[in-house]
Amino acid sequence: MVVPFVYAFNILNLYFFMFRIMVLLILKTKFERERTMDGIIDIKDLCFRYSQENEKLDLSHVDLHVNEGEWLAVIGHNGSGKSTLAKAIDGLIEPESGEIFVDGQKLTEESLWNIRKKIGMVFQNPDNQFVGADVEGDVAFGLENQGIEREEMHIRVKEALQVVNMQDFAKHEPVRLSGGQKQRVAIAGVLALRPKIVIFDESTSMLDPEGRMQIISLIKQMNREEGFTVISITHDIDEASLADRVVVVDDGKIMGDSLPEELFQKGNELIDLGLDVPYPQRLKFELNKRGIQTPSEYMDEGSMVNWLSRSILKN
Amino acid sequence: MDKMLLGRYINGESLIHHLDPRGKLFLSFYFIVIVFLCNNWETYVLMAAMVMLFVKLSDISLGFFIKGVRPLIWLILFTVLLQIFFSSGGQVFWHFGPFTITDQGLINGVFVFCRFVLIIFMSTLLTLTTTPIEISDGLESLLKPLTKIKVPVYEIALMLSIALRFVPTLMDETTKIMNAQRARGVNFGEGNLLKQIKSVIPLLIPLFVSSFNRAEDLATAMEARGYHGGEGRTKYREQEWRKNDTLAVILFIALTGALIFLRN
Numbered sequence: 001m002v003v004p005f006v007y008a009f010n011i012l013n014l015y016f017f018m019f020r021i022m023v024l025l026i027l028k029t030k031f032e033r034e035r036t037m038d039g040i041i042d043i044k045d046l047c048f049r050y051s052q053e054n055e056k057l058d059l060s061h062v063d064l065h066v067n068e069g070e071w072l073a074v075i076g077h078n079g080s081g082k083s084t085l086a087k088a089i090d091g092l093i094e095p096e097s098g099e100i101f102v103d104g105q106k107l108t109e110e111s112l113w114n115i116r117k118k119i120g121m122v123f124q125n126p127d128n129q130f131v132g133a134d135v136e137g138d139v140a141f142g143l144e145n146q147g148i149e150r151e152e153m154h155i156r157v158k159e160a161l162q163v164v165n166m167q168d169f170a171k172h173e174p175v176r177l178s179g180g181q182k183q184r185v186a187i188a189g190v191l192a193l194r195p196k197i198v199i200f201d202e203s204t205s206m207l208d209p210e211g212r213m214q215i216i217s218l219i220k221q222m223n224r225e226e227g228f229t230v231i232s233i234t235h236d237i238d239e240a241s242l243a244d245r246v247v248v249v250d251d252g253k254i255m256g257d258s259l260p261e262e263l264f265q266k267g268n269e270l271i272d273l274g275l276d277v278p279y280p281q282r283l284k285f286e287l288n289k290r291g292i293q294t295p296s297e298y299m300d301e302g303s304m305v306n307w308l309s310r311s312i313l314k315n
Numbered sequence: 316m317d318k319m320l321l322g323r324y325i326n327g328e329s330l331i332h333h334l335d336p337r338g339k340l341f342l343s344f345y346f347i348v349i350v351f352l353c354n355n356w357e358t359y360v361l362m363a364a365m366v367m368l369f370v371k372l373s374d375i376s377l378g379f380f381i382k383g384v385r386p387l388i389w390l391i392l393f394t395v396l397l398q399i400f401f402s403s404g405g406q407v408f409w410h411f412g413p414f415t416i417t418d419q420g421l422i423n424g425v426f427v428f429c430r431f432v433l434i435i436f437m438s439t440l441l442t443l444t445t446t447p448i449e450i451s452d453g454l455e456s457l458l459k460p461l462t463k464i465k466v467p468v469y470e471i472a473l474m475l476s477i478a479l480r481f482v483p484t485l486m487d488e489t490t491k492i493m494n495a496q497r498a499r500g501v502n503f504g505e506g507n508l509l510k511q512i513k514s515v516i517p518l519l520i521p522l523f524v525s526s527f528n529r530a531e532d533l534a535t536a537m538e539a540r541g542y543h544g545g546e547g548r549t550k551y552r553e554q555e556w557r558k559n560d561t562l563a564v565i566l567f568i569a570l571t572g573a574l575i576f577l578r579n
């Protein structure tokens with residue numbers, strides 16, 4: 001009895017969903033124009049709030065400099081403003097004040113589309129960024145938007161799918177893919193556009209451990225071997241530890257800027273900073289607290305077990 | 316819902332599968348129009364022969380087509396009965412109050428039944444041999460002239476294809492949330508209607524909220540990938556008009572001629 005009712009609702013919901021996307025696409029952001037700056041990304045005194053009624057700024061006087069070829073990790077609590085910062089860089093939201101320079105060009109209404117070509121974004125939810133009907137259609141979506149010739153598109157789609165090792169799935173629909181595979185398709189979509197900067201907004205957080213490790217090693221390959229500037233927003237300590245530099249965001253402000261090694265000395269404070277600290281790491285902090293010396297580098301479960309066994313043998 | 320909305324595509328390599336979706340869409344609509352030219356046995360037999368030929372060419376078993384008729388069987392029977400009981404003319408077999416059964420009425424009933432079946436077979440043929448995305452692409456090209464009068468054809472086609480892509484995702488989610496509510500002791504399908512509707516409300520709200528968030532995420536992702544309207548966009552998927560498509564059109568023109576010749 002209720003099942004047809006649920007179906008009917010679902011159909012209505014689908015219509016609403018389509019309508020909503022349409023409205024969202026019609027609303028566009030606006031910017032004003034100015035000169036250039038050095039560094040691949042330069043943010044100067046950026047302020048933003050989602051609605052005028054908000055008393056607090058959602059981004060408050062943010063200054064950030066990102067070097068070309070760098071891997072920058074951004075960490076922070078839920079709701080601290082990490083995603084908002086990423087959206088501001090890509091011109092997806094309109095700042096209240098301050099300026100953003102990307103690859104020497106100020107972000108303005110005129111430069112917006114040009115700047116977006118230089119930035120690729122991979123988001124958190126694998127399902128909510130899959131636009132195409134199948135894998136190759138999704139990878140091609142960004143290329144279609146740029147008006148690239150069909151032949152060139154076919155070449156780029158094939159190449160990009162090879163990089164993420166999804167070439168055998170070109171004709172698969174999203175229902176037949178795992179979360180990790182969908183994220184790889186999203187990355188291929190970004191690669192096909194050949195941007196300079198790739199922003200990963202918690203792209204590994206909805207994946208199982210295996211999918212997560214695959215994506216992290218793919219990010220590493222993109223940064224180390226293919227020279228992309230990477231900004232990865234994450235709660236994942238493995239991901240953050242691979243970065244060149246870690247920035248901590250709290251309450252819409254940049255609270256810290258350090259090397260990953262320095263950061264991981266902080267022990268249990270890391271949890272307060274919004275990182276998911278894995279068990280071996282926590283155990284290490286507890287041992288340190290009790291005056292037991294542990295190796296200073298980051299340890300995963302395997303190396304922790306090894307170290308523990310060795311220390312027991314020593315005593 | 317998948318099936319209700321779009322029928323179901325069956326993978327195949329047949330002649331019909333490989334026809335251009337634009338041609339297939341147009342000819343399917345055209346077929347529905349010319350079915351109404353039929354008004355005697357000869358014309359119906361001709362049309363039925365055509366449809367059987369297409370079914371044969373599609374390499375899909377007849378069973379799938381018959382299944383397509385089933386959901387509409389009550390509507391068909393109702394219309395057929397209306398025809399039988401309310402037609403006048405010819406020899407009267409039976410008469411009661413406003414109802415009369417005449418030989419003309421019986422014949423009309425059979426014709427209406429045939430008309431329904433022909434139309435359903437033809438649209439089933441379209442959905443069985445054409446992927447939803449091809450249909451949406453085909454519609455877009457067919458409706459392109461409407462952009463001249465400011466109809467957002469491109470956007471509509473894109474929304475349609477996104478909606479199609481999200482149907483299974485939303486269905487999965489419904490099942491998930493239903494199970495989550497069941498785990499909390501909600502009983503779907505028990506008690507009177509009011510009770511049942513009440514039990515569904517906690518299901519609808521999360522679904523609604525989630526589709527809201529999805530739409531927002533999706534719009535952001537599309538914009539981040541450079542989507543800024545249909546203008547200046549190229550197409551990845553190719554639609555290719557081949558010899559067979561032209562042949563199909565010629566066949567339909569010949570069919571129309573034959574119908575006009577055969578009908579009274």
Ligand SMILES: Nc1ncnc2c1ncn2[C@@H]1O[C@H](COP(=O)(O)OP(=O)(O)OP(=O)(O)O)[C@@H](O)[C@H]1O
Nearest residue numbers: 050051058076077078079080081082083084085202
């Ligand atoms: N679309 C929106 N409209 C209004 N407020 C929003 C919107 N998106 C985020 N916010 C608010 O802005 C603040 C920062 O959110 P943001 O999404 O940037 O956090 P985050 O650091 O990415 O968190 P998470 O780790 O959960 O992804 C939060 O207080 C949030 O409630």
Ligand SMILES: [Mg+2]
Nearest residue numbers: 082083201202
């Ligand atoms: Mg976020």
